Amino acid sequence: MAFVIAEPCVDVKDTACVKVCPVDCIYDLEGENQLYIHPTECIDCGACQPECPVQAIFPLSDVPAQWASYIEKNAKAFEGREIHASATGGGSDGVAAPAAPNELDAIRKLLEQVSAKKLAPEAALEQVVPALKKLGIHVG
Ligand code: SF4
Numbered sequence: 428m429a430f431v432i433a434e435p436c437v438d439v440k441d442t443a444c445v446k447v448c449p450v451d452c453i454y455d456l457e458g459e460n461q462l463y464i465h466p467t468e469c470i471d472c473g474a475c476q477p478e479c480p481v482q483a484i485f486p487l488s489d490v491p492a493q494w495a496s497y498i499e500k501n502a503k504a505f506e507g508r509e510i511h512a513s514a515t516g517g518g519s520d521g522v523a524a525p526a527a528p529n530e531l532d533a534i535r536k537l538l539e540q541v542s543a544k545k546l547a548p549e550a551a552l553e554q555v556v557p558a559l560k561k562l563g564i565h566v567g
């Protein structure tokens with residue numbers, strides 16, 4: 428799952444969404460007339476959606492039918508491109524590390540369970556700390 432940027436962004440590209448994305452997964456790719464969200468780096472936090480002045484950003488399951496092609500467009504925009512290192516732990520060779528989004532996804536799911544009171548914060552912490560370590564973030 429990821430968020431998707433659709434047609435309203437075309438030729439607008441004001442980058443309001445980029446400023447709030449916690450994992451830097453919204454890209455202004457060279458030669459493109461809109462921004463794109465990386466389909467595996469996005470952690471589905473939803474922070475970008477309310478920032479867009481033209482309502483161009485949608486969760487995958489909510490993309491309006493007339494812009495369904497933008498789901499594939501967002502994914503294809505990254506094919507064959509070297510993505511610069513991002514906050515998700517991109518490698519020094521300039522290609523995003525594939526493991527990092529999985530760790531972030533796991534952390535997000537744990538936090539969701541805590542906020543839904545399905546998991547004790549202490550139990551979540553035991554799993555979050557090793558996941559953070561894998562991302563190079565050492566806690567305590
Ligand atoms: S949903 Fe969150 S992680 Fe995904 S692009 Fe928007 S701000 Fe970035």
Ligand code: SF4
Binds near residue numbers: 441479481484
């Ligand atoms: S905030 Fe909306 S219009 Fe601006 S760059 Fe992001 S998706 Fe495009």
